[in-house]
Amino acid sequence: xxxxxxxxxxxxxxxxxxxxxxxxxxxxxxxxxxxxxxxxxxxxxxxxxxxxxxxxxxxxxxxxxxxxxxxxxxxxxxxxxxxxxxxxxxxxxxxxxxxxxxxxxxxxxxxxxxxxxxxxxxxxxxxxxxxxxxxxxxxxxxxxxxxxxxxxxxxxxxxxxxxxxxxxxxxxxxxxxxxxxxxxxxxxxxxxxxxxxxxxxxxxxxxxxxxxxxxxxxxxxxxxxxxxxxxxxxxxxxxxxxxxxxxxxxxx
Ligand SMILES: [Zn+2]
Numbered sequence: 001x002x003x004x005x006x007x008x009x010x011x012x013x014x015x016x017x018x019x020x021x022x023x024x025x026x027x028x029x030x031x032x033x034x035x036x037x038x039x040x041x042x043x044x045x046x047x048x049x050x051x052x053x054x055x056x057x058x059x060x061x062x063x064x065x066x067x068x069x070x071x072x073x074x075x076x077x078x079x080x081x082x083x084x085x086x087x088x089x090x091x092x093x094x095x096x097x098x099x100x101x102x103x104x105x106x107x108x109x110x111x112x113x114x115x116x117x118x119x120x121x122x123x124x125x126x127x128x129x130x131x132x133x134x135x136x137x138x139x140x141x142x143x144x145x146x147x148x149x150x151x152x153x154x155x156x157x158x159x160x161x162x163x164x165x166x167x168x169x170x171x172x173x174x175x176x177x178x179x180x181x182x183x184x185x186x187x188x189x190x191x192x193x194x195x196x197x198x199x200x201x202x203x204x205x206x207x208x209x210x211x212x213x214x215x216x217x218x219x220x221x222x223x224x225x226x227x228x229x230x231x232x233x234x235x236x237x238x239x240x241x242x243x244x245x246x247x248x249x250x251x252x
Contacts (some may be wrong), residue, residue: 056151122163
């Protein structure tokens with residue numbers, strides 16, 4: 001008898017949980033998150049390596065496209081760690097084509113100051129001044145990049161956060177330019193795909209993008225453009241990573 005009561009209670013809790021997730025998701029769909037610039041915003045995605053845009057930011061890129069942002073991309077390295085920089089630059093252009101970012105809106109910085117190397121600490125002030133110049137020249141009003149955890153913890157990702165944090169805290173960003181950072185989650189949550197949605201909904205965040213199944217296929221297609229990077233473990237990543245489906249972000 002007790003077992004039946006327990007099962008009924010568990011079913012009720014699960015059912016309530018499912019309805020809560022469904023209701024929260026339905027209410028959020030199609031709404032512009034508060035604080036996010038609207039239609040026509042000049043938005044800049046700042047990444048460290050070719051493939052960051054597809055592997056980590058695809059939900060944001062496609063979500064901002066839904067909101068009709070004019071998205072451009074600044075990539076600080078050619079991803080030359082294994083001397084594949086030239087190939088990887090082409091792969092980035094192909095991936096961006098799938099994600100709807102035209103070549104004219106992509107800038108790849110390929111110089112010695114910012115090597116693709118987790119063992120090299122990029123100079124924060126140098127990254128910050130390079131980024132600020134790009135923001136000013138292109139009249140950017142929203143910058144999107146990694147948070148302090150860098151999603152994967154790669155020091156090049158973290159260097160971008162450090163730079164944007166410095167610009168923000170020193171008041172150097174142009175008036176009206178806001179910054180969104182992509183929330184890092186622990187390794188368990190990182191690889192449970194869409195099952196992470198309830199955990200994401202329970203946490204505070206300023207902006208949430210969840211892809212439709214059609215958009216997930218688009219994100220996977222973008223990722224498949226990075227052929228030089230598609231080793232077996234990255235194929236598993238594409239299957240299980242929440243970042244191929246969900247992005248939660250915070251304003252600085
Ligand atoms: Zn990266």
